[in-house]
Amino acid sequence: MAGVILTVLDQPSAAGALLGASHCLAGLCQSKRINALLVRTPPEALLALSEEVLTAQREAALRDMEATRATAVRAVFDTWAAALPPGVATDWIDIDGISELIVEERGRRADWIVIERPYDYGTSWQALRAAMFATDRPVLLVPQDCTADFGRQIAIAWRDDERATKAALAAVRCLAHCERVYVLAGTREGMPKPQIPAILLEHGITAELHVLKIREAPFGAALLRKAHELGADMLVMGAYQHSPLRELLLGGVTRHVMGHADLPVLLRH
Numbered sequence: 231m232a233g234v235i236l237t238v239l240d241q242p243s244a245a246g247a248l249l250g251a252s253h254c255l256a257g258l259c260q261s262k263r264i265n266a267l268l269v270r271t272p273p274e275a276l277l278a279l280s281e282e283v284l285t286a287q288r289e290a291a292l293r294d295m296e297a298t299r300a301t302a303v304r305a306v307f308d309t310w311a312a313a314l315p316p317g318v319a320t321d322w323i324d325i326d327g328i329s330e331l332i333v334e335e336r337g338r339r340a341d342w343i344v345i346e347r348p349y350d351y352g353t354s355w356q357a358l359r360a361a362m363f364a365t366d367r368p369v370l371l372v373p374q375d376c377t378a379d380f381g382r383q384i385a386i387a388w389r390d391d392e393r394a395t396k397a398a399l400a401a402v403r404c405l406a407h408c409e410r411v412y413v414l415a416g417t418r419e420g421m422p423k424p425q426i427p428a429i430l431l432e433h434g435i436t437a438e439l440h441v442l443k444i445r446e447a448p449f450g451a452a453l454l455r456k457a458h459e460l461g462a463d464m465l466v467m468g469a470y471q472h473s474p475l476r477e478l479l480l481g482g483v484t485r486h487v488m489g490h491a492d493l494p495v496l497l498r499h
Contacts, residue, residue, distance in 0.1 A: 233256075233259055233260065233261035233262070233263075233341035233342060234261065234263045234264075234265060234339070234340045234341050234342070235252050235255060235256055235261050235263065235264045235265070235340060235341065235342045235343075235344055236265050236267055236333075236336055236337055236339075236340035236342070236343050236344070237249060237252040237264055237265065237266045237267065237343075237344040237345075238267050238269075238333055238343065238344065238345040238346070238357050238361065239266055239267065239268045239303050239306075239307070240268075240303075240346055240354045240357070241299070241303070241346070241354075242299070242302035242303050242305070242306055243374065244346045244372075244374045245303050245306040245307065245310075246306050246310065247346075247372055247373070247374055247375065247376045247377075247378075248344055248345070248346055248372050249264075249266065249306070249307065249310040250310070250376070250377070250378030251344055251370060251372045251376055251378060251380070251494055252264045252266075252344045252370075253314065253318065253378065254378045254379060254380055254381060255342060255344060255370055255381075255404070256318050257381075258381045258403070258404040258407070259341075259342065259403040259404050260403070261318075261341065261342065262317070262318060262319060263318065263319045263320070263321070264318060264319070264320050264321075265320075265321045265323055265336070265340065266307050266320065266321065266322050266323065267323045267325070267332070267333070267336055268300055268303050268304070268322075268323065268324050268325075269325055269326070269327055269328075269329045269332045269333070269357070270296040270297075270299075270300055270324070270325070270326045270327075271296060271326075271327075271328070271329060272326060272327070272328075273288070273289045273292035273293060275328055276292055277292075300324055304322065304324070307322055323336070329354075329356050329357040329360070330356040330357055330359060330360035330364075331360070333345075333357045333360040333361050333364075333365070334360045334361075334364040334365055337360070337361050337364070337365035337367055338365050338366070338367070340365075340367060341367065342367065342368055342369075342370065343361045343365060343367050343368070343369045343370070344369075344370045344372060345357060345358050345361050345369060345370070345371060345372065346358075346371075346372055346373075346374065347371050347372060347373045347374070347488065347491060347495075348488075349374075358371070358488075362469045362497055362499050363469070363499050366499075368397070368400035368401075368496055368497070368498045369469070369496070369497045369498070370494055370495070370496050370497075371488065371491060371494065371495040371496075371497055372494050373491060373492050373493065373494070375492075376493070376494055379463070380463040380464045380493070380494050381404055381407075381408060381463065381464055382408060382409045382410075382463060383408065383409055383410045383411075383412070383460070383461050383462045383463055383464075384401065384404065384405065384408050384410075384411050384412070384462060384463075384464045384465075384466060385411075385412040385413075385414055385453075385456070385457040385460060385462035385464070385465050385466065386398055386401060386411065386412065386413050386414065386427075386430075386437070386465075386466040386467070387414050387415075387453050387465060387466065387467035387468075387483070388413050388414065388415045388424065388427055389415065389416065389468070390424075390427075391468070392468075393468025393469065393470060393498060393499060394427075394467070394468040395427070395429055395468075396468065396498045396499075397466050397467055397468045397469075397496065397497065397498035398427055398429050398430060398466065399429060399498075400466075400496060400498050401466040401496055402429075402430075402433050402435065404464075404496075405433075405435050410438065411430070411435055411436065411437040411438070412437065412438050412440055412457075412460050412462055413426055413427065413430070413437045413438065413439045413440065414440050414442060414453055414456055414457065415439065415440070415441055415442065416441075416442050416443070416444040416449055416452075417441055417442070417443065417444060418443075418444050423441065424439065424441055425439070426439050440456060440460070442456060448482065448483070448486045449482070449483050449486075450482065450483040450484075450485070450486025450487045450490070451486060451490070453465070453467070453483065453487065454486075454487065454490060454491060454492075454493075457493065458493075462493070463493060463494075464493060464494045464495070464496065465487070465491065465493060465494070465495045465496070466495075466496045466498075467483070467484075467487065467495065467496070467497060467498075468497070468498055468499070469484050469497040469498060469499040470483065470484045470499075484497075
């Protein structure tokens with residue numbers, strides 16, 4: 231069955247990287263449709279955290295600002311879509327609403343979600359939070375300067391639990407033509423030595439195991455450093471949270487990778 235990729239677009243500066251990554255992902259997982267989503271935030275939501283009064287003049291200015299952003303993103307999409315080879319259908323979705331609610335609704339109807347790595351705690355962060363924790367879908371986190379060519383050497387951050395297993399299972403669909411697969415497993419002194427995950431063995435995936443010491447420094451930094459050392463062009467990992475509250479607290483490794491990843495990261499909660 232053909233899979234559907236939902237690509238969440240926000241700023242024109244990152245749109246090209248996101249669309250290119252979506253096409254690369256489509257090739258890896260044999261998806262046949264890419265839906266590009268742009269959400270225009272209503273003026274009242276843009277001013278929700280400020281004390282500014284929403285006058286008619288200010289509302290018009292904010293709507294013009296969102297229209298300008300949408301036009302610029304659409305231009306990037308049109309250029310990209312025109313150059314696509316046959317075989318992948320595309321759709322442009324331009325909608326008014328609250329980003330996290332729209333991403334949750336649309337994301338649940340897709341097989342994969344592609345989204346920009348956020349650089350602040352604005353609407354892009356809200357959309358990412360919804361994608362990771364409200365859709366029950368694998369999320370490809372893409373840095374703004376990502377090149378479209380990835381998936382030849384994939385690193386999987388492994389710990390023996392449900393989220394890492396779900397992340398590895400999502401990645402299996404991308405591994406059929408992968409040249410090398412690395413398993414990066416952390417260990418502390420006195421712990422049993424990690425093994426190649428059974429889920430990979432059962433799917434016939436050949437992988438190299440690399441055991442990393444868990445020290446005081448952020449383990450997320452060690453993961454990214456090892457992935458680069460091995461030449462990995464994509465990282466797969468479970469996404470963790472420590473609180474179910476609206477302003478949720480991310481697990482330390484998840485938080486570090488989200489803040490510093492400079493290669494595509496496939497996340498699964």
